[in-house]
Amino acid sequence: MVKKAASKEKRLMSVTRDLQFEEKVKYSFGGETYSSLRENDFMDASRFPFTDFAINTDKASYSNIRRFLNMGTAVPPDAVRIEEMLNYFNLEHRAPDNGDVFRIETKLSDCPWKPGNQLFFIKASAKKLDLESIPPSNLVFLIDVSGSMDMPNRLPLLKSAFKLMVNNLRAIDTVSIVVYGGTVGVWMTPTSGAEKEKIHKSIEELYPGGSTAGESGILSAYRLAQSQFIPNGNNRVILATDGDFNVGQTSEEDLERLIIQQRQKGIYLTCLGVGMGNYKDSKLEVLAKKGNGNFSYIDDEKEAEKVLVKELTQTMYSVADDALMHVHFRPEALKSYRLIGFDNKYAAISDTSSILEGGEVGSGHTLMAIFELELKDTTHTSSLAIGDVEVSYKLPGDSISRKLIEKITVTPEQFTSLPPTYQFASGVALFGSLLKESRFTKNCSWQKVYTIVHPVIKPDDYLQAEFLTLLEKAKKIYYKGKPSRLRSSSMR
Incomplete structure (x- = not known):
């Protein structure tokens, strides 16, 4: 209960x-949504x-x-x-x-x-x-590869962003990749941060297509993160998407319930938003804040470098x-x-x-x-x-x-x-x-x-x-x- x-x-x-406050109306902007x-x-x-x-x-x-x-x-x-x-x-x-x-x-x-x-x-x-004593990381990249991501400022930008981040990972860190779009599944099994060439190749081979089965992708990523869980480590799912969840659970309330159940497992959630026109800021904000995590919007490669390289410890280590x-x-x-x-x-x-x-x-x-x-x-x-x-x-x-x-x-x-x-x-x-x-x-x-x-x-x-x-x-x-x-x- x-x-x-x-x-x-x-x-x-x-x-x-x-x-006490009163209830008010909502605003939206084109196909984008904001709380x-x-x-x-x-x-x-x-x-x-x-x-x-x-x-x-x-x-x-x-x-x-x-x-x-x-x-x-x-x-x-x-x-x-x-x-x-x-x-x-x-x-x-x-x-x-x-x-x-x-x-x-x-x-x-x-x-x-x-x-x-x-x-x-x-x-x-x-x-x-202390950078020398940062605990090992168990990271799951959860990447939206649906058809809506087939634009230069979406999947290609995210691929560049993740490759920048991988360059700073250590041998004691573990990376996995889960994709969701036309299909949902493990794109790359857990891999040591030392195997940068392998990780880069897996990221580069990502391609867009299909609908956005966001719910299934999130569940799959959390299951994989749990299977590799590191006690006292940095266990985190990194969701990268335009937020357009059009298959499965789509409402903010449904997403809240899903994430609340998963965060009890001690796994953090970082959300990286991209795109325009159908960008769902409101949904990504809910996911990050209900998932014991943080939220960034990446509009270009400089921002990707800021979030995932220069401010890596701020973004990834609580x-x-x-x-x-x-x-x-x-x-x-x-x-x-x-x-x-x-x-x-x-x-x-x-x-x-x-x-x-x-x-x-x-x-x-x-x-x-x-x-x-x-x-x-x-x-x-x-x-x-x-x-x-x-x-x-x-x-x-x-x-x-x-x-x-x-x-x-x-x-x-x-x-x-x-x-x-x-x-x-x-x-x-x-x-x-x-x-x-x-x-x-x-x-x-x-x-x-x-x-x-x-x-x-x-x-x-x-x-x-x-x-x-x-x-x-x-x-x-x-x-x-x-x-x-x-x-x-x-x-x-």
Whole structure:
């Protein structure tokens, strides 16, 4: 009975305790699907001093946004997840002390887009695993080879991506390949990471065709992963697809039930999304988050290299599971607060059985949470007791819940005096808010984003430089009034 009840629960990204929300409508964009999101409101700190949210390593939203802007089109508002946009960038990792899993840092400054308000930053850096002692991996590449993958930015891109990843595997790592499309089956039996030529050849010989029997492929991959299970190792299925599951179980609810059953076996799930037009972001997000895993969108070979080579340990090796951040604000210090990003699905809000479920945090990952605050006294120049921050998590393979608690006392700083990382993160958050057409930043301009980030851009940081290029593209696209037409035409 317990398992049956749990299978119906929907996953919340954040929750303000004791607050109830209403159900809303859904958005879609052409043949692509995105989970409808409800932006977090300002909360009265005296009535709702506690707020909690899930933390993870997901980065898919930013590269998907980049794909739309590079095509010269506006971004579907529900494709914008600000916490994933912040996850995408290097936020200057600082190693935790004394063997802790997390290091917490906080800052408080004036809000550049709302005079009189403040921004409260919580930066959490996860510990880095020692590359020499990373446990052996049991990896199953679950690759969609259906007919819809027969495009240059789908299967050929994934083949290049997996070959890049294989180059970094060790002899103690094991790789298997399961395919699904016209047929479902084991394409390559478990093979040592040392046999790179054999693995490359198997990947190169993949060809597309047929329907997408997603359910059967997932079950087959998990069975194979379980047969090669490494106790205390990194056991993971890596699903690569455009998410167009058109045979077998197709609804998000069905996929949730399937993955919940499989994750009990101690096998992680990483989802790599590709493609456009029929890309199913909503389904891949469900799979990753219900499967104790993470989610990336690969739009080109540079992104493949970033996710599967440069950030391999972040993507593939967890240091914390079921990770949640809990913030207790002190009502005597502030009137209200708004969590930027970490927005919930409308369906989860309206479901009384919904729960807040933690995420997976990868090795060496640094995340940033930003709150917009209305303080009771804006003249503070000395230290201010904002509240308490707690991170709860479990170690991989462990059922014991652990906690790191920090009492937060911060000294307000001028925004321009903040470290460049914090200023840049604020610009990214505002960029996402404008893409979402947020009612909280409706009086802001794209030029304001430029004013925030341009002084702190690192000339040798390719991703930050690219951000400026995307900002310029967004300014031209949205100046033409496309987002309003997009919103009205995408309602279903």
